Amino acid sequence: MTDVVVIGGGPAGSTAATLLTRAGLDVTVYERKTFPRPHVGESLLPATLAILDDIGVLPLIEAEGFVRKAGATMSWGRTGEPWSWYFRETNRRYPTSFQVWRPRFDQILLDHSRAVGADVHEGVGVREVLFEDERATGVRLDNGAVVRARMVVDASGQQSLAARQLGLKQWDGFFRNLALYAYFDDCPHLPPPDDGNIFIESAQGGWTWKIPLANNVSSVGAVVDRDAGVRRIREVGRAAYFAEQVAAATRTAAMIGDRQPSGPVTVVRDWSYAASRMTAPGLTLVGDAACFVDPLFSTGVHLAVSGAHLAAAQVVSALTDATIAAEAAIAYERLYRTQYEHFHQLARLFYAGNRSVDSYFWATRRITAEDERSPREAFVRAVSGQTAAGYERSVLSRAELPATFDTALTEMQRRPSAPDDIAKASPRLARGLELIRTAVLGENRFEWGYAVRGEGRDDVPVSPLVAHLLHNANGQRTIAQIAQAIATEISRPIAEIQPIAERATRLLIEDRVLLCEGSARRAPRSTS
Template sequence: MTPMTSDVAVIGGGPGGSSAATHLARGGLSVALFEREVFPRFKVGESLVPATMLMLERLGVLERVERGGYQIKYGATFHDQETGLGHTFYFLEGMPWPNWTYNVPRADFDALLLDHSRKQGVVVHQPATVSGVAFDADGVTLDVDSGGDRLTHRARFLVDASGRDAFLAARRGRRSRVPNLGKVALFAHYKGGARFPGREEGNVRIYLFEGGWFWWIPMANDLTSVGAVVHARVVREHAGTPEALFAEMVQRCRAVAENLAGAQPVTPIHRAANFAYTNAPVVGSRFLTVGDAIAFVDPIFSSGVFIAMRSGELAAQAILAAFADGRFTARRFAAYERKVWRGVAPFFKFIHKYYEPSFLDLFLQPRDKLGMVRAVLNVLSGGAFIRMPWRVRASLALLFGIARINTWVRRRAGKPVESRLEW
């Protein structure tokens, strides 16, 4: 059988794959995208960051998303049940991205982005599972299972956007778990959960409690995504069902229990485990990876979809340049890899710091000295992966420096300093 062909083949039709594919097609390449699942499909990860709006604009899909009727979000509210501290951050005005964004049911949002790719000329094969890959000097050959048929696809370049499956790393590279981040998430959608007044309605809410933390993501049509992130140990030691464990965690987190009084679940309890890892290789001769296929650490700052879309955009730029000069060696893509690690570093650092009491104390009682709140908001908005002015870098360094002093003060006062990662 004559194989199907394209300039670029993309594995995965999530936000990373559809973004890369759309930019590549708009850049004049022929693109075939393979997505295993039929959309719309349930997916976790509904809270976006404001810099995502820039990504949507550059894809040419912003107006369509704006017509989608999604819940608008102006900020993020954090609360720690143990200390009683809490703070709401409102996204900054006057930045290159708006001071708001959306919370989106991913089933709908991902389907919309993939449909946009199709409209931009991407040939989408769905459901189609890529099951084998072989590289040679001129390109890549994929084995694809599509609706019971086995197909062969030939492309000059491959984008791995297969998400946490990490197609290439699992077969040809390595997956490294991030130490101490052995967490499990249990989550569901609810109708009838508490709504908050005015501008607060769409705020993503993060509730820390002794057993872990909850996310509370209000969406349109009275829908709320509620998820508990707990240490894997808690799950291992629990003899009951995931539903019973989830109910127990709700009871332990007073704010969530109150907010859910009178609410009804409209999905089963879903579960995600072992989601903190980094993968390798990120680039190689005739391939590169985007989004969750590169790394994922923790959802606390709602950065996953944005990182997937931004890396998809940067990947497309690197690939278009490679096609322009006809060179596809791994070295050609080293700059892309550097940009991605530099872009995700502030998120990863914040996530690690967030679990340290000395940092959390500062984070939940922020004082707007020397641009520190602006710097925090830059990271929370996703801006750190767009541009990192030296002032923001300096303010963040100062914040982390003060957190170190705070650790010393806490230790002297006999207060706990250990990272809550160890929960």
């Protein structure tokens, strides 16, 4: 028996395997394909690099010679004129990212898992997850062999092995799309400083991407309505239909010219889905095996590796502390689903706001007042309880969104300011929020801690000192009184505790966790 079986050696599986092995667990990875193997999804986000750095593989990625990506250029929104946004505007640590060749990128990550001690088997597929009394106990391989494990991590990609086996996979009703893609040699791209950017162009039947890769290779794809795409492919074939879609995107077509794909056109259907449940006793779903959102914002690899970071923490917690196992599973799914929903709603808003092309594809993807979620609710979900910033703000500013979005954005940017004499303030917890004891993400595992929870916003983990402050913030006791009580309870000098309590209170008021009568509202900063 092994501690953990990981199904799949893609970015989610390899990242989870590396982290679990480093945590001292025996990890066995089964990957059906032999690497390098073909895979689409070449465009990385800067946030992904932080995780790659954490697992120790970033220097290998940097040394590989992948194309540097400064941001994205789009022909999308109110007009068809191209516009760009750049990572450096909001990410000082990683002002650029990479356009990677996925066969090589995925191989580097899996080889790294092997190097840190994971037992990696390529060319060995998993047929099913085995259960006893509703708990996952191992897997059955394609050759019939049974491998027992204390935990199973399903990172099987869009095959979604466990989700299909358990009937958990739910297709997205909004993004009913189909993608076609191929590779081209020696195509020109955008001029500097956008020469490493992904180029996205809306067109009559959907939208196209063009990604510059190393060795003068370009990844070119088209995302179209699923039903319309299937009908047309049956009529003319995938290669001819792909050529039609590229030709309709005039700027993309101009860069490709009369060049032909260097290989076959690949079709991927129904790209957006989520499992109704991402954990079960002894089982954790991660990466594309758990969810995938429309590729508009290049979030596939990021959701995979960030989810693997959370999944590894959940598995370590479950195997080392039975008292927190159930709560850690709940916390994992809450955090991971929040990430998914964030990108899902952002893409949904951007589809709805495109006015550069008038067609059936875009008309059916616009949010109306009769939609299942109000425009304001969709916006709040998209920005996850925080002001829109960085590329999200830039992207949303280009879309023609309902007026209620602008109202919501302005309101969310009008952050309350704390009273000048904060020590005499008597704040209280905002309506609809509660302080809870729950599993919070610690150093590579979930730990018991405290968080502020409320509908429509992310959990906010807080330190024990801040939890004590919130517990006593009843609208009657002053911050000075609360600080004195904390200092007495933990036997620390009041001179040490009160400045901390005052700074924390100011931040909590600005974040609308605490309310203080008479607090002024700070005007939003200009976003021009």
